[in-house]
Amino acid sequence: RQFDDIRSAFSRLEATLARAALSARQLIVDNSRRVVIVLISAVAMLVAGSFIVLFALRKFVVGPIAALGDQAKVVTSRALLQPFDVDGPAEILALRDALETMRTAVLEQLVALEAARVSAADEAGKLERSNAELEQFAYVASHDLQEPLRKISSFCQLLDRRYRGQLDDRADEYLEFITDGATRMQRLINDLLEFSRIGRATESFTAVELDDVVASSLRSLSLQVAESGALIDIEPLPVVHGDASLLAAVFQNLFANAIKFRGSESPRIRVSAQASEHGVVITVRDNGIGIAPEYTERVFVIFQRLHSRESYEGTGIGLALAKKIIEFHGGRIWIGANESGTGSSVHVELSNMIGCEHDAES
Secondary structure (H helix, E strand, O other): OHHHHHHHHHHHHHHHHHHHHHHHHHHHHHHHHHHHHHHHHHHHHHHHHHHHHHHHHHHHHHHHHHHHHHHHHHHHOOOOOOOOOOOOOHHHHHHHHHHHHHHHHHHHHHHHHHHHHHHHHHHHHHHHHHHHHHHHHHHHHHHHHHHHHHHHHHHHHHHHHHHOOOOOHHHHHHHHHHHHHHHHHHHHHHHHHHHHHOOOOOOOOEEEEHHHHHHHHHHHOHHHHHHHOOEEEEOOOOEEEEOHHHHHHHHHHHHHHHHHOOOOOOOEEEEEEEEEOOEEEEEEEOOOOOOOHHHOOHHHOOOOOOOOOOOOOOOOOHHHHHHHHHHHOOOEEEEEEOOOOOOEEEEEEEOOEEEOOOOOOO
């Protein structure tokens, strides 16, 4: 009986556990269904939200920005009169206003540049006409002015040879004054003509060996070099891009000045080259009378002289001519003092150097 009671109790327990398991299984199924429904709803809401966000971004952000980009392309193609017209949120409107401000500023600058271009074209026309007039003046100076001067000089020389000694000393002195004045006027006109020709064209620019240029300049001054007993030391010089004849005129002028404005000793001239940030610097040093620091700029002004004609001959155009030639080559020229305290150093920097035989340490 006890065993039957136990077995009956187990049967009731099994029945109870079976009902509990079935109930739990049903609860799990119901909860799983609810979870799936919630997840599907969440995914659907996420997808819908994404579409809404994308639509909002496209309508309120991407669309206005794309429109601004298209209008910016129109402005870039120089249709600056077309204003920016885009609607959107505050940030887009702020960007539109910034671009509109930029467009207005660029338009104003272009208007100003166009006015400046028209003015520059007008000035270029005036300058071209002025250059034509200057060329006409150069023609007149080279022909119509020099011919009377040659006649005056020739007849004064004839009068001097024929009547010297037959007139009084004052008449002979007057003839000398006339001849000297006519000669100086001819030299001045020739210098002015040479000065006016510089800078008209650069077609003659080639690779120029400065060693050859300096040698050619010294050959032209061989008589002055021999008479003065000048000693000239020349270091190897670089190759530059320029006009050989014009550069030869520069160095010929520098050598002539070093010989002319010498002190009590024989002229000592040294030519050296050193690489610089913008090209190469050619230095011509001498032991002459030197130039005071307050006059180192004045000597490059045309017709400026620091000494009387009785002390040193010349027209006062040489260094002005040299400066114009060097600036025509894109370089610069200046005067400095020597470390020894005597003489002067003329530095010529050429910016269009194409080769140099030594580096910055040389």
